[in-house]
Amino acid sequence: MSRAxxxxxxxxxxxxxxxxxxxTWGLYLVTDRHQTDGRDxxxxxSQALDAGVRAVQLREKDLDTVEVFRLGERLLALTRxxxxxxxxxxxxxVAMALGxxxxxLTRKSLPLQEARALLGSDGLIGISCHGLxxxxxxxxxxxDFVVLGPIYATPSKTSYGSPLSPELVRQARAICPLPLLGxxxxxxxxxxxxxxxxxxxxxxxxxxxxxxxxxxxTREMLAAVARGKGIE
Ligand code: TZP
Numbered sequence: 001m002s003r004a005x006x007x008x009x010x011x012x013x014x015x016x017x018x019x020x021x022x023x024t025w026g027l028y029l030v031t032d033r034h035q036t037d038g039r040d041x042x043x044x045x046s047q048a049l050d051a052g053v054r055a056v057q058l059r060e061k062d063l064d065t066v067e068v069f070r071l072g073e074r075l076l077a078l079t080r081x082x083x084x085x086x087x088x089x090x091x092x093x094v095a096m097a098l099g100x101x102x103x104x105l106t107r108k109s110l111p112l113q114e115a116r117a118l119l120g121s122d123g124l125i126g127i128s129c130h131g132l133x134x135x136x137x138x139x140x141x142x143x144d145f146v147v148l149g150p151i152y153a154t155p156s157k158t159s160y161g162s163p164l165s166p167e168l169v170r171q172a173r174a175i176c177p178l179p180l181l182g183x184x185x186x187x188x189x190x191x192x193x194x195x196x197x198x199x200x201x202x203x204x205x206x207x208x209x210x211x212x213x214x215x216x217x218t219r220e221m222l223a224a225v226a227r228g229k230g231i232e
Contacts, residue, residue, distance in 0.1 A: 022126065022145035022179035025055040025085075026225035027218070028203035030183070031075075032156065033060055035209045042074050044214045049082040051218035057104045057126070057203075059089035072098045087126060092118050102126065105143070107134070112141035128183075131164070135172045135180075147203050148172050150184020151194060156205045166197040173198030188224035195228030 022028070029048055033041040045056060056079055058072050072088060076098055079086040087102040088095040092115050095103040102124025103115055110118075115125055127143040129135045130150075138146050153163045169182050182194040183203035194202055202225065211217030 022055070022124070022181065023200045025181075026201045026229075027053055027208075027221050028055045028057060028126075028147070028181055028183075028201060029053045029208055029218075030057045030059050030089075030203055030205045032205045032209060035156070035206050037210060041071070041209075042078065044209055045075060046078050047213075047215040048208050048218045049078055049084055051215040052222050053082075053084060053208075053218055055085040055087070057087045057089055058100075059104070061089070065091070065094065068094050069097060072100060076100060085124065087124060095119065095123070102144070104128065104147075112138070112143055116142070129172075130161075132168065132171055132175065135176050139176050139178060143178065145179035145181065145200075146172075146176055147181045147183050148199075149182055149203070151182045152185025152190060154185040154206070156184075166193045169194055169197035169199050186221075188220045191221065191224035192228045195225065201225060 031041060031045065036044045056075060058068065058075055060068060060071065068091060072094060076086050085101040087104045088100050089104045090106055090109045092103050092110055096118065103119060104126040105112060105115060106128045112125065112127065119125065125143045126145045126147055127138045129138050129146050129148045135146055135148060148169060150163050151166060151169060163184060173180060179200045181201045181203045182199040186194065186202045186204045187207050191202055204221065207221060208214050208217050
């Protein structure tokens with residue numbers, strides 16, 4: 001579909017023309033510089049990008065605005081070179097200042113409509129959901145994709161109660177026509193269950209950032225995604 005044909009900036013229209021479609025990312029890498037075992041986050045992300053990561057979310061909630069911006073500049077240079085997307089967690093202002101590819105909203109972020117008004121129809125908007133009610137509400141707001149989790153228990157995020165399970169992915173799939181990614185405790189051995197339940201891809205922090213060899217871990221996760229999608 002050409003841009004000229006996209007008069008209404010619907011989610012489907014944006015997805016069709018997006019250079020980076022969340023439905024095809026397979027793996028959405030989320031940052032947490034506290035999980036790199038003392039290694040420089042930018043180096044670790046660089047290894048993951050070299051190994052094939054196509055989308056990164058900068059999520060460093062404890063950094064000051066200028067620190068997020070400076071880190072974002074460094075990551076954007078890498079993701080641009082790799083042809084990958086960079087989204088900024090929560091901070092629509094930082095995403096806009098950087099010229100990043102989009103923003104990842106949480107329930108505490110700006111409402112989706114306000115974020116869309118600021119970013120415009122070309123900016124990607126992902127939204128974190130922690131249950132079916134969240135998914136239903138998110139879909140109604142028209143983000144570009146939904147991230148649901150934690151699917152499995154994860155030390156990376158303990159504040160959202162019990163893990164949801166792949167069965168909940170199945171139920172979310174039934175009410176979510178948008179690209180849907182599962183997050184939380186995702187390891188290569190779990191990818192087939194998450195994709196089998198209907199997710200389009202997975203998102204992860206520790207499986208990649210805490211791995212002794214982030215490039216190898218990325219390749220293993222992407223291979224699991226390809227197998228789960230029946231590509232290999
Ligand atoms: N949202 C739900 S679970 C989670 C986030 C950000 C953390 C995922 O981390 P990990 O290490 O991939 O389990």
